Structure formats: structure tokens, C-alpha cells
Amino acid sequence: VPELPEVETVRRDLVRALTGAVIASVTVTGRRTIRRQSAVEFTDALAGRTILGCRRHGKYLLVDLDDQRVLVIHLRMSGQLRYEPDPQSPLVTHTHVVIDLVGGAQLRFVDPRTFGEMFVADDLDERGVPVELAGLGLDPLEHGVDPSTLAGLLARRRTALKAFLLDQSAIAGIGNIYGDEICFAAKLRPDRRTDSLSKAEVRRLSGAITDILAEAVELRGSTLRDARYRDVSGGEGGFQSHHFVYAREGKACLRCGRSIERTRIAGRSTHFCTKCQR
Ligand SMILES: [Zn+2]
Numbered sequence: 504v505p506e507l508p509e510v511e512t513v514r515r516d517l518v519r520a521l522t523g524a525v526i527a528s529v530t531v532t533g534r535r536t537i538r539r540q541s542a543v544e545f546t547d548a549l550a551g552r553t554i555l556g557c558r559r560h561g562k563y564l565l566v567d568l569d570d571q572r573v574l575v576i577h578l579r580m581s582g583q584l585r586y587e588p589d590p591q592s593p594l595v596t597h598t599h600v601v602i603d604l605v606g607g608a609q610l611r612f613v614d615p616r617t618f619g620e621m622f623v624a625d626d627l628d629e630r631g632v633p634v635e636l637a638g639l640g641l642d643p644l645e646h647g648v649d650p651s652t653l654a655g656l657l658a659r660r661r662t663a664l665k666a667f668l669l670d671q672s673a674i675a676g677i678g679n680i681y682g683d684e685i686c687f688a689a690k691l692r693p694d695r696r697t698d699s700l701s702k703a704e705v706r707r708l709s710g711a712i713t714d715i716l717a718e719a720v721e722l723r724g725s726t727l728r729d730a731r732y733r734d735v736s737g738g739e740g741g742f743q744s745h746h747f748v749y750a751r752e753g754k755a756c757l758r759c760g761r762s763i764e765r766t767r768i769a770g771r772s773t774h775f776c777t778k779c780q781r
Contacts, residue, residue, distance in 0.1 A: 533599025561675025582619025
């Protein structure tokens, strides 16, 4: 499942591939991908527009158009964006949207499980984020999560640390993989209550959020065995071989050798070391 580092990798690729490109036409074949507006409204809003750039907030991609509108893309469970220089190359199954660019290249949206979505938004808030996404909290890469902001967010939510990290209304972009890795890097148990953290622990958590996400972006994200996450050229990420705890249940902790434990928090499998994390 793409989280912030995977979506950021796609964003950087899209900036390179799409900035300045003009959309010739759009073809929608999957019925579930466009669900906030009709397919006709969607394709009409995009045809003829020039792409100015691509931003990201949390796990959402925000493609800026030359009429102030924004093409919003959410990959969700299994969505992939593919940049295809050759429009004659065959479409893979589960291709639901094809955006034809002037000059012949295509941007294709492939999504086997069809949870992903795209829509064109007009109305942006003061952060430049579409009002439809107003419920999203701060983006930890864009703005950073300094210890005092983090302390405020933690104090307002009396929940398990892992549940807090997954809560998109506090910090946007962290999912199950990076939630586990951030807790390990911060040396904090994922079941610690958010209002029990000392000042020093909040500082560690703040550093871990920044460090883990930056390192994962550097390595172009994590492609797991299901191979669902691919970049816009179909390439895999490299951070999966740097996981300390995620999906390592029963294996030796890479730092202390004790067996990694698995539990469930907020309905999600959670992996941690009982010796390294307190
Ligand atoms: Zn350990």
C-alpha cells in the first residue's frame, strides 16, 4: 500500500515527466475510479489543460493545472500511475484511466482493486489543498513535525502511539509500514499511550518521523512481495530491505537479536521489539 514515501517518489517522477505537458484527451474505462464527478465532467475539465507541476499532501497527489484547478489522485490500496512514452504499447489489465498528452505520451492509471480515485477540484484552502481533503492533518515532509507541534497533537489524542501515527487527521501520509518503523526508530512501543510520552520521548519521535520518511524517500519507497507499489516507470523501491520490524514477526531483531513480536493496534498488524522499544 503506497504511503508517503512511495507517493513522494511518484510525485518527483511526475514533476519530471509532466511539467509543461498539455493534455490532449482523457479516456475513462473503469467506473469506480471517477466517483465524485461524472466521467464526462472529469474528461472535459482536463482536456486542453497545461500541467504546471505536481504537489503532494499526505498520500494524495495534487497535479496543478493552468486554470487554477487541481487533478487529485489517490492510489489507495493498489493504484499505480504509469508514464508511457509510447501510446501504442499495450494497456495492462485494470487500466482505468488514460491521459493522452500532446506529443503522444500517456499517463495511465492502473488499479486492480479499484479503491483508488481521481477527481478535478476547484476549491483550495489556504494550504493550497482541495477542500475535499480539509480533514487531513499536517504533511510531515512538507512542513516537518517539530517537537512542540507534535506534543500538542499527541496530548489531544489519548490513544496508542501506532493508532496516532495512522490517524490521517493528525499527521497525513504514514501507514502501517512506516508507523512500525517510526516506533522502532524512536525506541517506543507502538502500544504506548500518546499522553504518557515524556519530553525526551516526543523529541525522539519527532526525529524518527523525519528521519524514517526522508530515508525511505531517498530509497524510492518500499515494494513488498505483493509488488503493488511501482514507480511511474514500473520500477521497485529499495527501502523494503531496510525494514527493522515491519513484517518481521518471529525473526531476530536486527539490533538486539530478540524475536520480533506482532500484535494488533487499530485493527492493523503491528510489529515491534520488546527489548529495544519501551
Ligand atoms: Zn531489539
